[in-house]
């Protein structure tokens with residue numbers, strides 16, 4: 024750990040930190056019947072602070088029954104009985120539930136609103152306006168009815184369901200003026216409507232046409248916005264109208280400030296010096312961490328004493344544990360190894376590959392080039408620009424987010440680096456592999472056309488990459504056919520690699536491009552093979568710091584069984600494998616699990632098992648298998664091998680989590696897997712037959728229409744084991760696209776990057792070590808540690824419950840990219856419980872609850888179990904120039 028790069032946090036309490044008025048208010052609100060008891064406890068604890076807080080919060084008992092009777096404390100109550108009694112708090116704020124505070128808040132909000140008010144010009148060149156704050160569920164008809172009812176004259180009105188923005192075109196200035204006047208006095212669905220200038224995207228400013236009238240439809244075939252007509256269904260119509268669809272549906276763009284650019288949106292902290300960015304992150308993390316203490320205090324049952332860490336939190340400014348600062352990123356610029364560029368139209372109507380300038384829900388769909396975004400590498404920018412140039416001449420339309428039509432949707436550049444520490448300023452030279460993923464929507468588009476366009480695209484990308492100086496690496500081009508509305512394609516979305524034609528480089532030599540649909544990167548000197556949809560941290564060098572910090576805190580030893588929960592390609596488990604007895608990785612993305620297996624093999628690591636399944640589906644079962652059944656073979660593979668020999672009638676479902684199995688003596692593999700609805704993918708030495716190894720290497724390259732291994736698997740509707748290349752045979756979409764692209768798909772040459780001899784060697788070693796492998800599996804580990812690294816939403820409550828209620832897990836390291844969900848999960852892990860868990864009271868709508876509120880609610884029904892305590896926390900900055908960073912928190916019990 025490089026201590027000089029850590030920003031130390033002064034743990035001494037400041038007056039503000041120590042003062043947490045919300046505790047006082049909500050203690051009463053949350054505690055229900057036991058509130059009086061809790062209040063007494065609070066009173067005692069508050070001691071000297073009490074005087075300072077006297078009557079600074081409203082009494083909720085009094086409020087419920089004003090005028091007496093509601094509060095039994097009478098005048099002695101420390102809370103104010105009414106607004107008149109209320110005193111300002113030591114920091115000069117008012118109880119947020121009081122009328123005073125609400126009034127203040129309103130006037131501040133109004134002032135802020137005035138400050139940010141959007142420009143509304145009243146002149147003849149600006150007759151298109153957008154209305155902001157409309158009910159989301161409104162359609163164009165609702166908007167028109169509303170305008171008609173208000174007596175507003177207009178030329179056209181459009182509204183897309185799901186957005187709070189609508190567009191209105193006026194005939195003249197008078198119409199604009201009177202509309203603004205009327206709208207300022209009226210609200211729609213109880214909300215005030217704001218009027219702002221709408222920015223036309225096209226250079227050629229055609230007047231807006233109301234497409235809902237049949238007449239205008241005939242007059243202007245380019246207009247589809249607001250029309251409920253489905254997407255054009257035949258490919259010929261689509262091509263004829265391709266340009267029209269784009270232009271028409273992106274005529275206006277609401278709310279985009281003319282000065283807003285991609286840099287501001289993608290890297291909002293880029294204007295600050297890097298040290299200030301770290302300071303900024305540190306202070307927001309401190310605030311979020313304090314929420315853990317506050318919420319655990321609130322959720323702590325009355326019958327149970329507050330845990331020590333809550334009692335001592337005041338000494339460290341309300342923090343749940345020591346926050347050890349933010350570890351800086353070794354690379355600050357161009358660090359992203361994966362960039363997902365949107366494809367769409369710019370404000371000027373140009374086909375653009377870059378970033379959206381805002382949120383679709385606000386009506387913003389404009390895409391701007393990734394200019395001056397310091398987190399993007401030169402290579403990614405260059406590829407975005409090459410692809411953008413190609414799109415200018417494509418006969419297929421770019422994706423339109425308003426109508427959900429178009430073909431080209433997203434362009435992703437993933438980079439792989441060579442091993443070794445990169446010099447921060449020379450990161451580009453380290454990039455040796457590039458995977459390009461082109462997301463399209465092939466619905467209703469002519470197959471021949473698609474084929475031609477893909478051929479042209481691969482030609483352009485490869486030629487331009489070779490023409491660059493220094494030339495751009497290009498390892499693979501993969502097409503993802505996604506027909507859903509959001510760009511986030513599901514994991515089983517069809518993926519097909521394209522052949523990369525051989526082209527001549529500047530020296531006249533033919534560059535042998537091979538299309539292996541994976542790239543490689545290095546962490547802690549281990550080589551990681553990454554398939555197109557597998558997660559890999561975007562800042563590899565900072566990720567190395569993150570994993571080593573997590574490993575240090577996990578306090579591992581050769582007798583440790585490490586659960587790597589949400590393991591992705593196995594990065595954490597594999598980098599720590601040499602420090603533990605065994606790793607069990609759990610991951611739901613099948614491609615990532617195959618990668619993890621492969622990564623174990625190519626790095627010669629033998630003490631890791633990877634399980635494919637949702638953690639919430641498999642965790643309970645795995646804990647039982649590894650920790651609760653000493654007389655049994657400890658790994659699931661043994662059950663697989665036993666092939667049902669352990670059948671026992673005593674196998675029952677344990678409904679405590681609805682998933683786990685309970686068995687007095689034994690459990691069968693089939694039951695285990697069926698019940699867990701998970702697929703175990705194990706690197707058992709015996710299983711590494713040639714056939715198994717085939718699934719690790721790509722099939723022969725074939726661009727001339729001969730059937731590849733890939734295609735034959737798809738044709739026969741069976742799983743070819745390449746989760747990442749062409750997804751499951753049961754997926755009809757995959758079959759569609761594989762048919763469409765029959766001549767465009769290509770497999771890869773046999774493991775060009777992995778040394779086959781090395782793999783064979785590992786294989787042989789594994790075979791000879793197979794018995795050792797089994798022995799390890801049966802072994803009982805005395806030390807059990809979980810490292811969890813969930814996605815932004817955090818861990819599923821079932822996983823939290825499994826970890827919390829299993830007494831053998833004494834240490835848990837939580838890595839989080841979202842401190843809010845970390846705090847919510849930590850509330851459930853750390854709040855004491857009683858032996859009489861309550862079911863949640865009342866019928867509170869969970870949709871309206873904060874994540875912390877929801878966690879408090881859930882903890883009430885947590886089975887009685889020893890809580891964890893937060894021990895230390897630290898952040899690692901994986902995302903310079905943005906507000907995000909990764910948080911690591913150690914919990915013990």
Ligand SMILES: C[S@@+](CC[C@H](N)C(=O)[O-])C[C@H]1O[C@@H](n2cnc3c(N)ncnc32)[C@H](O)[C@@H]1O
Nearest residue numbers: 558589590591594610611612637638812813814
């Ligand atoms: C933040 S990534 C961490 C991956 C890995 N630890 C790494 O650092 O490379 C989260 C991973 O969790 C996986 N995931 C998401 N939800 C999951 C679930 N319910 N069960 C298991 N894995 C899940 C994702 O596919 C993703 O690979």
